[in-house]
Amino acid sequence: MASGSCACKYIKYTTSVPPTRLSNCHCTTCRKQSGAPYLAFVHFPTGTIQWQTNPTEWKSSDTASRTFCPRCGSVLSMKVYSMPDVEEVAAGTLDDDVKGLIPPPSAHIFLAEKASWYELPEDGAERFDEWSQ
Numbered sequence: 001m002a003s004g005s006c007a008c009k010y011i012k013y014t015t016s017v018p019p020t021r022l023s024n025c026h027c028t029t030c031r032k033q034s035g036a037p038y039l040a041f042v043h044f045p046t047g048t049i050q051w052q053t054n055p056t057e058w059k060s061s062d063t064a065s066r067t068f069c070p071r072c073g074s075v076l077s078m079k080v081y082s083m084p085d086v087e088e089v090a091a092g093t094l095d096d097d098v099k100g101l102i103p104p105p106s107a108h109i110f111l112a113e114k115a116s117w118y119e120l121p122e123d124g125a126e127r128f129d130e131w132s133q
């Protein structure tokens with residue numbers, strides 16, 4: 001259905017279904033880990049992503065773990081423990097053949113931690129100071 005990889009292509013994945021949701025997280029961990037003002041995640045039902053090579057896991061807090069490529073450092077995915085049915089993939093790792101599969105962004109979350117220098121454009125997505133599913 002959709003496919004993606006890290007920057008060096010050591011880690012590749014395919015999915016058996018299209019993503020259900022696109023959300024943008026402005027939390028400090030997402031910003032620091034990605035090096036970007038926020039991280040866009042596409043959500044997939046758990047078990048629908050096939051990893052050709054498993055990325056390295058990092059337990060970033062008591063509430064979530066994240067993965068990255070051990071060779072190039074690309075951020076790949078996040079698993080929130082309170083949402084066992086969902087696996088989130090960093091949207092920037094998707095290959096370019098996904099146009100039409102990706103829903104418009106539905107939410108900006110953790111805006112309380114947003115980079116002060118980043119001006120959020122009006123894109124119609126819901127806005128939350130903290131977490132929102």
Ligand SMILES: [Zn+2]
Nearest residue numbers: 006008069072
């Ligand atoms: Zn890589």
Ligand SMILES: [Zn+2]
Nearest residue numbers: 025026027030
């Ligand atoms: Zn975040």
